[in-house]
Amino acid sequence: xxxxxxxxxIVADNPADTIAKRVHYSPPWADLSIIGIAGSSGSxxxxxxxxxxxxxNLPWVVILSxxxxxxxxxxxxxxxxxxxxxxxxxxxxxxxxxxxxxxxxLKAGKRAEIPVYSFEKHQRMKETTSIYSPHVLVLxxxxxxxxxxxMDLMDMRIYCEADADTCLSRRILRDVKDRxxxxxxxxxxxxxxxxxxxxxxxxxxxxxxxxxxxxxIENRVAMTMVTQYIERKLLEKSTHHRAALKxxxxxxxxxxxxxxxxxxxxxxQLKSMTTxxxxxxxxxxxxxxxxxxxxxxxIEQALNNVHFKELTVETPAGNKYCGLTPKGEVSAVxxxxxxxxxxxxxxxxxxxxxxxxxxxxxxxxxxxxxxHYLKLPKDINNHDSVLLLDAQMASGGSALMAVxxxxxxxxxxDRIVFATFSAGRVGVHRLxxxxxxxxxxxxxxxxxxxxxxVEKRYFRC
Amino acid sequence: xxxxxxxxxxxxxxxxxxxxxxxxxxxPIATVSTEVEHDNVVILPQTPQLIALLTxxxxxxxxxxxxxxxxxxxxxxxxxxxxNHLPVVEHTVTTPIGSTYAGLMxxxxxxxxxIMRAGEAMEQGLRDCCRSVRIGKILIQRDEETAKxxxxxxxxxxxxxxxxxxxxxxxxxxxxxxxMAVEVLKSxxxxxxxxxxxxxxxSPEGIRNFSSKFPRLRVVTAFVDQGLxxxxxxxxxLGDFGDRFYTM
Numbered sequence: 002x003x004x005x006x007x008x009x010x011i012v013a014d015n016p017a018d019t020i021a022k023r024v025h026y027s028p029p030w031a032d033l034s035i036i037g038i039a040g041s042s043g044s045x046x047x048x049x050x051x052x053x054x055x056x057x058n059l060p061w062v063v064i065l066s067x068x069x070x071x072x073x074x075x076x077x078x079x080x081x082x083x084x085x086x087x088x089x090x091x092x093x094x095x096x097x098x099x100x101x102x103x104x105x106x107l108k109a110g111k112r113a114e115i116p117v118y119s120f121e122k123h124q125r126m127k128e129t130t131s132i133y134s135p136h137v138l139v140l141x142x143x144x145x146x147x148x149x150x151x152m153d154l155m156d157m158r159i160y161c162e163a164d165a166d167t168c169l170s171r172r173i174l175r176d177v178k179d180r181x182x183x184x185x186x187x188x189x190x191x192x193x194x195x196x197x198x199x200x201x202x203x204x205x206x207x208x209x210x211x212x213x214x215x216x217x218i219e220n221r222v223a224m225t226m227v228t229q230y231i232e233r234k235l236l237e238k239s240t241h242h243r244a245a246l247k248x249x250x251x252x253x254x255x256x257x258x259x260x261x262x263x264x265x266x267x268x269x270q271l272k273s274m275t276t277x278x279x280x281x282x283x284x285x286x287x288x289x290x291x292x293x294x295x296x297x298x299x300i301e302q303a304l305n306n307v308h309f310k311e312l313t314v315e316t317p318a319g320n321k322y323c324g325l326t327p328k329g330e331v332s333a334v335x336x337x338x339x340x341x342x343x344x345x346x347x348x349x350x351x352x353x354x355x356x357x358x359x360x361x362x363x364x365x366x367x368x369x370x371x372x373h374y375l376k377l378p379k380d381i382n383n384h385d386s387v388l389l390l391d392a393q394m395a396s397g398g399s400a401l402m403a404v405x406x407x408x409x410x411x412x413x414x415d416r417i418v419f420a421t422f423s424a425g426r427v428g429v430h431r432l433x434x435x436x437x438x439x440x441x442x443x444x445x446x447x448x449x450x451x452x453x454x455v456e457k458r459y460f461r462c
Numbered sequence: 463x464x465x466x467x468x469x470x471x472x473x474x475x476x477x478x479x480x481x482x483x484x485x486x487x488x489x490p491i492a493t494v495s496t497e498v499e500h501d502n503v504v505i506l507p508q509t510p511q512l513i514a515l516l517t518x519x520x521x522x523x524x525x526x527x528x529x530x531x532x533x534x535x536x537x538x539x540x541x542x543x544x545x546n547h548l549p550v551v552e553h554t555v556t557t558p559i560g561s562t563y564a565g566l567m568x569x570x571x572x573x574x575x576x577i578m579r580a581g582e583a584m585e586q587g588l589r590d591c592c593r594s595v596r597i598g599k600i601l602i603q604r605d606e607e608t609a610k611x612x613x614x615x616x617x618x619x620x621x622x623x624x625x626x627x628x629x630x631x632x633x634x635x636x637x638x639x640x641x642m643a644v645e646v647l648k649s650x651x652x653x654x655x656x657x658x659x660x661x662x663x664x665s666p667e668g669i670r671n672f673s674s675k676f677p678r679l680r681v682v683t684a685f686v687d688q689g690l691x692x693x694x695x696x697x698x699x700l701g702d703f704g705d706r707f708y709t710m
Contacts, residue, residue: 260483269550269566270542276565280555294591298542305509306481311490314521317701323493324517325479325510350535454558
């Protein structure tokens with residue numbers, strides 16, 4: 002038991018101190034901003050949220066509707082629901098615990114599975130949709146500003162207000178058109194539940210709001226205000242992310258490269274191939290041929306870092322041989338577009354390799370890497386090893402982000418082998434500082450911060 | 463059969479195989495290539511991946527399609543290593559980002575020569591690295607009367623005397639046919655030091671025979687096995703390469 006608060010020797014040996022010294026990379030989605038939009042049914046919450054999100058038009062600004070968090074109904078409640086006698090407009094109908102879990106996961110940068118609620122069946126569907134890596138999340142629902150735990154996680158609270166007649170007519174139109182209800186049923190629900198609950202639970206949320214927006218999207222001033230607020234938040238996050246990346250450069254000039262950074266042996270052939278690849282006068286045909294040849298060697302070298310187990314086999318003549326076999330499945334994740342140049346080499350070595358893809362692009366203005374698209378094998382966390390492929394690594398920004406994505410999806414660091422045709426010291430240093438247990442396999446070391454030219458030459462555009 | 467294999471305990475050198483940054487206890491143990499003393503023998507680095515590929519092709523239960531695929535992967539690595547012994551000259555180029563790169567350029571003409579039939583299985587691997595390479599063929603078979611290898615057929619590039627020759631035969635047992643093939647090449651004017659003999663599995667006996675006869679010829683192999691049995695088959699070996707690749 003560690004009782005030595007006063008004892009300097011014990012404090013110095015505390016492993017927590019070493020962990021604290023470890024360099025940390027914080028992806029731009031690590032500190033999610035949440036904007037809550039509450040208001041009566043039909044007050045224009047979702048229209049407003051959609052208008053804001055489509056105006057910004059960025060993949061990392063997303064809407065989460067609280068409709069997904071209706072509690073699944075038991076047989077009795079379900080029967081009532083079909084008779085329009087179940088109270089969907091009371092806070093009781095919402096699974097706030099599940100919602101809080103989701104928001105906390107997202108806030109921690111993890112992937113969250115969002116339940117899909119069927120209004121036709123009054124049940125949660127088997128499938129879920131997942132949200133990962135948003136920078137800003139708009140949470141809309143009649144009770145968005147109801148649960149204090151949810152409100153604590155919010156950066157901005159909005160309350161939408163609309164005239165009751167407008168709300169009712171919008172609600173009838175929506176429920177009949179999109180949710181398979183009848184006009185009679187809608188009216189029955191309105192006077193039975195919606196209106197009384199509105200007065201009892203919805204209106205009091207006004208007091209928790211930062212902004213009250215009347216007239217929904219017609220209210221251009223409010224729209225602009227909210228959009229500008231989000232834009233400012235995004236800029237803050239981007240600045241923070243870039244500064245965090247910059248701070249990871251410290252020490253790269255003096256410290257040696259990690260022992261897990263493996264540079265291909267510079268044999269005469271390898272150097273000759275590299276020369277052909279680097280030469281601007283090499284024809285596209287030759288460029289592609291030699292790049293494929295080299296990428297094959299790079300993949301073979303990367304595979305030396307996956308895990309093997311012992312296996313004794315018998316030869317046709319009946320002799321025994323004590324050999325090795327891969328411990329489990331090796332899959333690959335390609336960082337688009339650069340990593341796609343390795344696909345030919347990869348298929349030559351593992352023809353049926355399961356391959357995830359993610360698109361990370363550097364912002365033209367700021368140079369900040371941005372995650373635009375992500376598709377990974379479902380059970381990637383169970384694969385024995387994952388090869389992460391990119392043609393070049395300059396600052397290491399996209400590599401860091403890609404490894405973070407894999408770690409967020411449950412792939413342990415020591416199962417990740419990052420392979421690249423060329424890298425600069427800064428990039429390798431940053432990547433191995435933050436993720437000391439990954440292996441990095443490099444074709445050749447180049448000057449820092451080289452532009453991405455390999456993919457342009459390979460794909461010829 | 464069982465008594466024969468018991469007579470000869472097949473213990474090759476074993477060691478922990480894996481990258482340097484892993485501790486010994488983290489690395490699995492496997493039989494690795496037998497060391498040989500001759501300078502002109504190049505054995506591929508005994509990486510876990512190479513051992514796993516060899517395990518696959520040695521296994522009698524491996525299907526033909528897999529046998530072909532995994533041998534091709536080893537052959538590619540062999541060819542890549544073999545090509546490293548060809549001459550290069552310094553060559554500086556301008557890169558796409560506008561800087562100069564002090565690189566190297568391939569020098570000298572090459573050709574492949576496969577010893578039929580098994581050697582032909584290595585041609586694809588050679589072509590994968592060297593497009594449109596010239597490939598000659600030599601057919602050598604055991605003479606029924608003398609039980610010695612006999613040259614039946616050869617077709618080689620006209621200008622072979624001016625080329626580096628990559629001689630291809632996957633299994634290097636006693637080296638009887640390989641010796642004859644080298645003699646054919648030498649008679650066509652190819653100097654010993656411009657011949658590289660590429661094979662997957664070699665025997666210490668074959669290497670010994672070769673290096674006393676052709677001290678300047680280089681052998682590139684993936685693995686040197688423990689030895690030969692009384693029928694001169696490599697132990698543990700992988701069976702008949704040609705049969706497993708072409709007809710089984």
